[in-house]
Amino acid sequence: MAGRIAAVSIVEAIAADLRNRIFTGDLVSGQTLTETDVASTYEVARPTAKASIEKLVAEGLLDRGTHKTARVIELGPESVRDIYLARAYLESEVLRRLARDKAVPGDAVLANSEIAALQSGAPLDVVEPDMRFHLSLIDAVGNERISRMYRSLVGEVRMCMVRVQSLHLLDNALIHNEHQRILELIESGQGDAAAQLLDEHLGRARERLVAAMGGTAGPEAALPSTLD
């Protein structure tokens, strides 16, 4: 069968669509979402729209106070640092434990080869396999809660990405090489080195994002132009 069918409730369906619109940049940061707007857009009753909005608020994608209109969360430089540091915390410990068992997840290898394969195209094409690479590492330890936590971080990372999508921040070859080295370090059991390399890997991505979103001057002036 082609994809498991899903009898989702209306609330879930609307929440899923809103989530998608946030991740694709259709709904930009700071944009307001009134209950009546959502209700009329999807032609449902206001309580239904309300429930959808509150679902996304619980996920952390929307923000709202009592009696105030919900807004798409705004991710400033401090949020980006918080997100990427949280990623580093989760993932570096994962790398240590994978290295302890010398367990290289096949999905991660696959995802990284896809990064190597795409030579050009839209600058955001690398995001999907990149996220899949990191998720494969996380999922490899088989901890349900860790995977859930990391996925919520990935959602926020995607929001950061669409926010600066006009810039080509990402050097596919560099990303591929660093991933490759991380996998090699896991295979040879060097957990500390893998964790440290990951720290640099994420730290670099983080600072480029911060510079691109918070920079006063043009980003090409603030960033190192070449990274090979």
Place this chain on the structure above:
Amino acid sequence: MAGRIAAVSIVEAIAADLRNRIFTGDLVSGQTLTETDVASTYEVARPTAKASIEKLVAEGLLDRGTHKTARVIELGPESVRDIYLARAYLESEVLRRLARDKAVPGDAVLANSEIAALQSGAPLDVVEPDMRFHLSLIDAVGNERISRMYRSLVGEVRMCMVRVQSLHLLDNALIHNEHQRILELIESGQGDAAAQLLDEHLGRARERLVAAMGGTAGPEAALPSTLD
């Protein structure tokens, strides 16, 4: 001022009370919570009760499928392992980074001294300062998302505790000593050793919980009787 005032909505207030009743064991694992029950208990309309229930479902404290009654989640041995391993992942990396800065959080010292102070009392009295000790370490790195994640884990740990509260699983002196050694290792910059000790600390607690809840024979036979 003595505590910021909070004008919480009815939904939030009910959710908070239900959460409290879950943590105190008033609502036991597996117990069903129909919307009408909650509505009549708190004398509110059903949609309000529904929203409260869905809030707790989003937090992971209740579980429910479409058209099915919500139940308090049941934490079996595999869940306990998942929770404690997730704790270890988060916290051991935190210890490494604290050790790197040789930063011993004052709140953690305080919480541990409270553990030393209580010599007797209810067996669960140690849980609160124990959780506070670990939370202090987590909060010390100042990462909002990591703190949030850990707090959700702490909630589940509390549920585990009330589930086996009849047994005295906890040796206050042992806990205090291990905490103390962890703090010392942070102070001397030995991150790896601190992380490893934490692993043992959490691993022991986890296995005792698992044995207590899943053991076929009486727990005093399955567990090492003394731990000094």
Place this chain on the structure above:
DNA sequence: CGCCTTTCGATTGTCTAACAAGTACACATG
């Protein structure tokens, strides 16, 4: 007697309509 089907009560999903309560912003007033 045991198994399958049907029926029924209980529960949830969603809607309409409505009122209360709060926020934000413009406006008038001192």
Place this chain on the structure above:
DNA sequence: CATGTGTACTTGTTAGACAATCGAAAGGCG
């Protein structure tokens, strides 16, 4: 300029209702 007032918009909550679904009990059949 600071303050108070008022109004439009939005959200919080309720009541009642109907459809859809689930679980289990009751009944029929081999």
